[in-house]
């Protein structure tokens with residue numbers, strides 16, 4: 274075996290170290306799967322099917338591609354948690370969701386980002402320039418999450434609402 278020159282060993286060592294540290298590598302974007310976006314503890318507990326039909330799955334994909342994935346990109350290493358994604362009619366009733374909820378049509382998800390309050394996350398989304406129909410930030414007493422929706426059926430309104438502990442919704 275031919276001996277490698279010392280400079281090559283140094284170069285190889287440096288590349289291995291850079292690789293190990295993740296330098297010069299783009300962070301692999303977090304994937305949002307339909308399975309994750311339709312996972313429901315309530316559905317599991319009650320034995321309800323929560324598989325999105327094709328139309329809802331398509332709406333979910335549009336929400337991911339146009340809002341959720343670009344938002345994750347902007348948030349960097351702070352991973353978005355989905356606290357409630359797609360809901361079948363039965364699951365929506367079981368969780369006390371409003372009838373006609375955009376969770377049923379696959380057009381909205383509830384999200385949280387660890388280390389960020391709902392108000393801060395809502396402000397981050399509205400100032401990002403990303404398209405969305407509604408952003409609703411919930412008071413901690415009402416879940417402390419952000420409801421995010423996107424539609425392909427009409428223009429997205431970019432409306433921001435606050436859901437206070439006392440109930441109802443207020444425009445911000």
Ligand SMILES: [Zn+2]
Nearest residue numbers: 381382383420
């Ligand atoms: Zn919601």
